[in-house]
Every structure is written in C-alpha cells, then in structure tokens.
Amino acid sequence: MRTALFPRAALCVALGLALSPAFAAGKPAMLDKWTGPFGGVPAWDKVKVSEFEAAFQAAITENRAELKAIADNTAAPDFDNTIAALEKAGGALNRFYTYFGIHSSTLNVGDMPKIESALAPKQAAYGDEVTQNAKLFARIEAVYNAPEKAKLTPEQQRLTWLYYTNFVRSGAKLDAKQKARLSELNQRLASLYTSFGQNVLFDEQNGYTVLDEASMKGLPADIKDAAQRAAEAKKLKGKYLIANTRSAADPFLTLSEDRAAREKVWRAFIGRGDMGGEHDNNKLITEILELRYERAQLLGYKSHAHWRLEQEMAQTPERAVALMEAVWKPGAAAVARDVAEMQKLIDAEGGKYKLAAWDYRYISEKLRKAKYDLDMTEVSNYLQLDRLREGMFWMAAKLYDLHFSQLSNVAVYHPDVTVYEVKNGKGQHVGLWYFDPYARDGKRSGAWMNAYRNQERFNGEITTIVSNNANFVKGKDGAPVLISWDDAETLFHEFGHALHGLLSDVNYPTLSGTSVSRDFVEFPSQIHEHWLATPEVLNKFALHYQTGKPIPAALVDKIEKAATFNEGFRTMEYLGSAVIDMKLHLAGAGPIDPDKFEREELKKLGMPEEIVMRHRTPQFNHVFSGDGYSAGYYAYLWADSLTADVWEAFEEGKGAWDENVALRFRKNILSVGNTVDQAQAFRNFRGRDVDTQALMRKRGFVEAEKTAGQ
Ligand SMILES: [Zn+2]
Known part of the structure; x- marks a missing residue:
C-alpha cells in the first residue's frame, strides 16, 4: 500500500x-x-x-x-x-x-x-x-x-x-x-x-547520512556492503552512507542498534522537503491548496475534496472520512497496546529512555522476535528477487493461465530493464511486461506500475504493454538480491497492477485496464499481495540464497501467526497521512501553514506520538506532485476494504487457488476495466456490497477489540 x-x-x-x-x-x-x-x-x-x-x-x-x-x-x-x-x-x-x-x-x-x-x-x-x-x-x-x-x-x-x-x-x-x-x-x-x-528528489539524493562502522551494528552484510559502496561512490573512504530514501532508511531504522544514528537517519528522512532554503516545499503547499480551492469554487464545488471524490467509488469526502474514522480508534488502541509492550522490553533490557519515533521499527522488530520467535532478517535470506519474480509468474499461470517468457529482441531504455512476453494458455500473445527493478540516480523512490500502451480492439486488436518499477539495491558482483518481506509484498502488489492491465478485455482504450477510479484501482493490486504468503508460493520460490533450500515450514507457520503483528503501526502511519490529506483539502480558503496544520490536526485527532505520518506533508508526492492522489490517499484503505472482502471470498471457496473464484474475479473485476461502474463490478463478483468488517478482521482489529473488552 x-x-x-x-x-x-x-x-x-x-x-x-x-x-x-x-x-x-x-x-x-x-x-x-x-x-x-x-x-x-x-x-x-x-x-x-x-x-x-x-x-x-x-x-x-x-x-x-x-x-x-x-x-x-x-x-x-x-x-x-x-x-x-x-x-x-x-x-x-x-x-x-x-x-x-x-x-x-x-x-x-x-x-x-x-x-x-x-x-x-x-x-x-x-x-x-x-x-x-x-x-x-x-x-x-x-x-x-x-x-x-x-x-x-x-x-x-x-x-x-x-x-x-x-x-x-x-x-x-x-x-x-x-x-x-x-x-x-x-x-x-x-x-x-x-x-x-x-x-523531494533533491533532498532524497542530497540528504544522505554518513556514518562510521560502529553505527552499522545490527545490519546484515548485504546492507553494510551497499552502504559502503554508496560511500565509496562519493569518495568517503571507510565510511557508510545511508541514502535518504525509504528503501535505505526503513531497513536501517529497523535494524541499527545505534540509537543516535537511528535518530539522525530518521530526522533526515522525515525532513525531506522541509529543510528550509530553496528546496523547501512549505510555501508551495500553501499556494497549491489556495489554487485548488479557487479551482473547485470556479467549477462549482464546495472544496477540492468534493470535486475529486465525485467520480470515485466513495463519491463524497464524508464517506471516505467515515471509513477512516471507523479504523482510527482500533488502530490507535492497537498502537497503545504495542507501545506498552515495547516500553516493557526497553525497560527490561535496562534502556533508560522512552520509546521515540526513531525507535519504533527497531523495538517492534525485537518484540516480534520475543513474541513470535520470528526474525525477519532470517526470512529475507529466503527472499531472492529473481526467485520471487518467478513466483509471481507461477501465480499468474495458476490463477489466470498467463505465461511469461523473457525476450532478448526488444529494446530497453536502460541495461537494468528486462522484457517478458505474456501469452495465454492457447499460446496467443497477450502483452509485454517490462521490469525495471533497481535504484539509480534520477529514479524516483518507491515502486509503481505504468502502462505504455492500453489494450483495445475497436479499431484492430491492440495488446497491452505494461511495466513494473522498483528501487531495489543491486547485489554486489551479481550476488542474489535479498529483499524484505514488505518489499516482497510490494513486488506482488505492483505485479497485481500489471495483471489488471494485461487481463483487460475491452473495446475502447479510455476504458481499458487500470483506467478505473482511484479508490478501486488499488484493490486488484493489494489482493495479489496475499498470494505471496501462501505455502505454495513460499515452498517453491522462497529459497535460501546459499543452500537453495525452501523456507522451513516452521518459519512459514511463524509468519502466519504474526500476520497481524504491528498492524497498529502500519494503520496509523498510513491514516495520519490519509486524514491530513483529506483535511487539508476540506479546509477551505487559505492560507494554510502546512507544518502548523499537520501538528495541530494530528494532536486533535490523537495521533500516537511515537508514530510519524508515512508521508509528511512537505514530502507527500502522492498529493502535491500532481492531482493524482490529492484528497485521494484514503483510496488505499477504501480499496483494502474491498481486498479483505474479496480475499474472504477465496477463503469461503477452496482457498487461495480456487479456480472458480479466480475465474469469476478475472471476469467481473480484472478484465472489465472501466466499462462497468465499479460499485456494480464489485457487486457482480460478490453478490452484494462490500462488508467493511472484513477489513477489521484482516487487520486483527476485531479480535483485539474483543480481547480488550474481556
Ligand atoms: Zn498500487
């Protein structure tokens, strides 16, 4: 997400x-x-x-x-x-x-x-x-x-x-x-x-943190290597460089034992776009909000949010806010429980400090180990990028009879990019999939999918060309690239977007593939994250990078048991961003001071002080580097309510690989693009409107509430 x-x-x-x-x-x-x-x-x-x-x-x-x-x-x-x-x-x-x-x-x-x-x-x-x-x-x-x-x-x-x-x-x-x-x-x-x-890109490329070896304690060899190579590239001999991007900062914050270094890396990362000087985004945000409000008024809408949501599945800001509010309370309660446990852990180890935002990932990782005996770095040893890519192909074959094979005769824009042909079970051409997995200068952070060409047939048969993009760090001398569980989920997520494009079966390009409403488009992607965690994919494709042995059943079992661990954190860091986005676009005529607005609103909402927004306002590219997700970051939660409900449809059937459910999912959701109203498309698949309780169950909020009430 x-x-x-x-x-x-x-x-x-x-x-x-x-x-x-x-x-x-x-x-x-x-x-x-x-x-x-x-x-x-x-x-x-x-x-x-x-x-x-x-x-x-x-x-x-x-x-x-x-x-x-x-x-x-x-x-x-x-x-x-x-x-x-x-x-x-x-x-x-x-x-x-x-x-x-x-x-x-x-x-x-x-x-x-x-x-x-x-x-x-x-x-x-x-x-x-x-x-x-x-x-x-x-x-x-x-x-x-x-x-x-x-x-x-x-x-x-x-x-x-x-x-x-x-x-x-x-x-x-x-x-x-x-x-x-x-x-x-x-x-x-x-x-x-x-x-x-x-x-934001400027601060990501220039706001890196330079550290000594002592600060790298706790980090696995591949991350240390990458940090050393990054420092060498800047002629910083004997040093370690942590880039100011999510893919570099998150693992460091999760694993570094050096609390002061964690704070340094954390401050750089949450300070992107907010450092004063010529690359500061605050003034830009104030102006963007004023102009968006004026535009909405000109077009006859109460606010930018009302204008944006009219065509979405949610239709009104009120309905989007209602869903966010429904999740806020159980999310915050889960965080409070987790924080109490984490503080106990800190105290027990003799740490004389109160859990701060830069400790959250690190201590929660320790808590995960303590509670579930689950070490995510151990899991990463089984998560090789190349194998997981094969795993995604296997999933696409099993669910949708799509078959991927690498091409060598199609030109690429960078040597890191590879191209695959996609065929159906009858051997017919379906489309092309470009894969651009590695970080480099000039590439924006995160992961995304885009379509180079949409499927259409009203004027001759045109097939889809899609791409998946990510920011993994290349292995040293061609060594296998090991990725985190979160990144593996992201890989499957983006591949879900690609499948949505590839399975499009419509006549007109404007209605094709992923050209659906924003709060719906994340649902076909999110649901594919679920197949990563199936024993079938893990046993075949989560292979140890040294021994080649599949991930042990006991480890998979632990992953399953810990499935909703830290869901409070994930929910609240996301919700903080989603609610502020919506409130900024409902606030009316400005001027708005974004830093102050963010601070005061989060306080009013009761944002846990140990958690910072996933995207703070000055670096919120989703919302301010285009209209795309403005007043629309809620879309991931909205879509997840659909995802959770549809996953339950598989579980009610024969499970993750139920052919009939997959076929109905493909027919009613993945292939129809925007030819059907999205609420109707959902109904066509599920036979009813979405049950948002499925989302609560998925995030472990229903049981937690029950336990808390006992
Ligand atoms: Zn997505």
Whole structure:
C-alpha cells in the first residue's frame, strides 16, 4: 500500500485523445509509430532528451489538426464521428507521454529536470485547450443527449458519459472569463507540482547520512556492503552512507542498534522537503491548496475534496472520512497496546529512555522476535528477487493461465530493464511486461506500475504493454538480491497492477485496464499481495540464497501467526497521512501553514506520538506532485476494504487457488476495466456490497477489540 500507479499527468492521455496520420517533415523520430513485433514496441533509440520540447510541440500540432477535423465535421454528431474518432486520435501525443514519463520518473538527470519544468505548464495549457474547445464539446454533448444513445452498447454509452463528464468536470461549461482563469490556475499548479517533486528528489539524493562502522551494528552484510559502496561512490573512504530514501532508511531504522544514528537517519528522512532554503516545499503547499480551492469554487464545488471524490467509488469526502474514522480508534488502541509492550522490553533490557519515533521499527522488530520467535532478517535470506519474480509468474499461470517468457529482441531504455512476453494458455500473445527493478540516480523512490500502451480492439486488436518499477539495491558482483518481506509484498502488489492491465478485455482504450477510479484501482493490486504468503508460493520460490533450500515450514507457520503483528503501526502511519490529506483539502480558503496544520490536526485527532505520518506533508508526492492522489490517499484503505472482502471470498471457496473464484474475479473485476461502474463490478463478483468488517478482521482489529473488552 506504499505504492502508487505512475501518475500520467496529462489530461489528454486520460481522455485517450490521440492522433496519427501523415505529418510534416522534421518531426522528431520519437513520435513515429511503433514498429517491430507485437504490433510495435517503444523505440528508445529514437528518443533524444534534447528533442522533448520539439516533440511535444509537434505532437500537439498534429493532435490539434485531428481534433479540428472532428470538431469541424459537417455531418451530424454521432458516436462514430465524435466519440470513436476521439478514441482513435492522439497516437503521437501518447507516444510522447510514454517516453517523457519514463524519463521524468526513472531517468531524471542532466537537462531533464529543466525540460520537465519548462514543459509542465505547457502540457496543462494544452489539456485545457482541448477540454475548453467549445465546438468539440458541443458535439460530445449532442451525442450524450441524443435519443440514439440508447441504441449504443452499454460500453459505448459509458464511454460517451465519461467523455461528457470529464469535459464538464474540466470546465467545458464555464464562460470565457472563467475558462481563462481556470487555465491560468492549471498551468501554475502544473509548475508547482513539478517543483514539489523535484524538491523531494533533491533532498532524497542530497540528504544522505554518513556514518562510521560502529553505527552499522545490527545490519546484515548485504546492507553494510551497499552502504559502503554508496560511500565509496562519493569518495568517503571507510565510511557508510545511508541514502535518504525509504528503501535505505526503513531497513536501517529497523535494524541499527545505534540509537543516535537511528535518530539522525530518521530526522533526515522525515525532513525531506522541509529543510528550509530553496528546496523547501512549505510555501508551495500553501499556494497549491489556495489554487485548488479557487479551482473547485470556479467549477462549482464546495472544496477540492468534493470535486475529486465525485467520480470515485466513495463519491463524497464524508464517506471516505467515515471509513477512516471507523479504523482510527482500533488502530490507535492497537498502537497503545504495542507501545506498552515495547516500553516493557526497553525497560527490561535496562534502556533508560522512552520509546521515540526513531525507535519504533527497531523495538517492534525485537518484540516480534520475543513474541513470535520470528526474525525477519532470517526470512529475507529466503527472499531472492529473481526467485520471487518467478513466483509471481507461477501465480499468474495458476490463477489466470498467463505465461511469461523473457525476450532478448526488444529494446530497453536502460541495461537494468528486462522484457517478458505474456501469452495465454492457447499460446496467443497477450502483452509485454517490462521490469525495471533497481535504484539509480534520477529514479524516483518507491515502486509503481505504468502502462505504455492500453489494450483495445475497436479499431484492430491492440495488446497491452505494461511495466513494473522498483528501487531495489543491486547485489554486489551479481550476488542474489535479498529483499524484505514488505518489499516482497510490494513486488506482488505492483505485479497485481500489471495483471489488471494485461487481463483487460475491452473495446475502447479510455476504458481499458487500470483506467478505473482511484479508490478501486488499488484493490486488484493489494489482493495479489496475499498470494505471496501462501505455502505454495513460499515452498517453491522462497529459497535460501546459499543452500537453495525452501523456507522451513516452521518459519512459514511463524509468519502466519504474526500476520497481524504491528498492524497498529502500519494503520496509523498510513491514516495520519490519509486524514491530513483529506483535511487539508476540506479546509477551505487559505492560507494554510502546512507544518502548523499537520501538528495541530494530528494532536486533535490523537495521533500516537511515537508514530510519524508515512508521508509528511512537505514530502507527500502522492498529493502535491500532481492531482493524482490529492484528497485521494484514503483510496488505499477504501480499496483494502474491498481486498479483505474479496480475499474472504477465496477463503469461503477452496482457498487461495480456487479456480472458480479466480475465474469469476478475472471476469467481473480484472478484465472489465472501466466499462462497468465499479460499485456494480464489485457487486457482480460478490453478490452484494462490500462488508467493511472484513477489513477489521484482516487487520486483527476485531479480535483485539474483543480481547480488550474481556
Ligand atoms: Zn498500487
């Protein structure tokens, strides 16, 4: 749940506006139609960073011409000449955004940050130009209101509704003066989002902590090695460098015995974007919140949160808040119980200090060992990245009859990237899966999935191209990469997003794969985390990196018994972020001082003082480096309520590998994309609305409540 879909900023991409035919000479080669196998693949060799600006201009020129042809059509507007025509448009622009997105998220070095800053407002302006095109909107509206709409297929009707709604929500019905102001707001916001993300990246790359060997006590050899190599790369001989990223900070905070060093690493990590000076994000947040509020008012909504949630499964901020409140109390109670136990442990060991935020991961790990005799570093010895990847493939074969095989004839944008072909049980091509697992300079932290190409078939069979991205640290001299249990879950999570894209079976690209509401899209990913913990996957793929022996049954048993251990911490560090996100976007007209707001609201809410928000406001990329998850971080909890309920459907059947349940899950959820209303899709699978008690059971809050009450 730490992960996000790759945010594709441009509205035109979300709307599937695209273009293709002949274009004047001199356009950058990166806009060329993809050629080669599988209906064409991205041509990375044609991408020159220096041509991004020219390519964008050429792509929108081409797109303008095509949209003009649709808008100026003298025939009466109908589905084919308007909606379907829009679905066919935008090829060059989509290709531009695929390449540009890869470079801004995984190769953001050299001139790239500058180019990104220069292009962000222009991209926003073009999005507005499209949605504010009165002639085009008039045709969409005519199709939407025409009685003939009833004769279209349900999928076509939904697509028409979606175009109409997206245009209206983007200001198509405003007057000229309002439209101009809206566009100003969107352009300014786009610049602020870019600066925000770049500031966080700056602090992640420059805010590292340099330590002596003594501070590395408690850390396993592979982490020590990586820290030593990172220091050597900065010419810091004999030192150890802990990068200011989650994948480096979390293991250190979990394992380092040096309390002072833990505090140092913790402060650097939670201080990202909040260090004062030119890379501080606080002023940017204040302005973003003010502009978002003004935009919501302009569009006729009470707040940014109301505008954002209208199209989500939750529909209103109130329903999202209600779910968060329902979980808050049991979550905080679980933390209080855990903290009391941890303090006892500290006292028993003669530590004369009160548990602080930088001790939480370290002491809770000790508590896990004490209570369950479970050592997660021992577990990591069985979690080899390459084997787990094979485990995911095995899961996909068993559940969905999908088969992965590595290709060597498809170009990549970096030598670390590998490409796999995906086929179904009949040997037919389904799509491509790109895997970019390792951290490097210029790659944003975390893990995510994105689609290079959506599945569609209304205009010929087009197959999916998706990618999974992560930030694992490469092994020394090709040694196996050992990852944590949390990271293994993340791996399966992102692969779940990929499967959602690969199993798409729809006609129109705008409705394809993961193009569903934000609070639904995390559910197909989260549910796949569950299969990691099945004995079948662990026995076959959790193999010791030295002996090759499968993980002992006794260890698996302990993992199962400790399944809800530390759930209070996980819930509260997440909820702190989710509630603050929502409250910031319900707070109305500013100005808001984010540091003060965060401090005071968390106090009012009764946030346990031993836990800090998973993403503090000044580093909250989900919310402030784009509109993507703004007033939307709650989505992970919402989706988890669906996940928990659907997992129980497997358990009510023959268990994790029940073929019939998997088939129904695929048919009703994974393959339908956005062709069905998401609440209805859930109902189609489960036969009823979601039971949120399943979430309480999953997190161990129901039993804990009972015990506490006894
Ligand atoms: Zn996700």
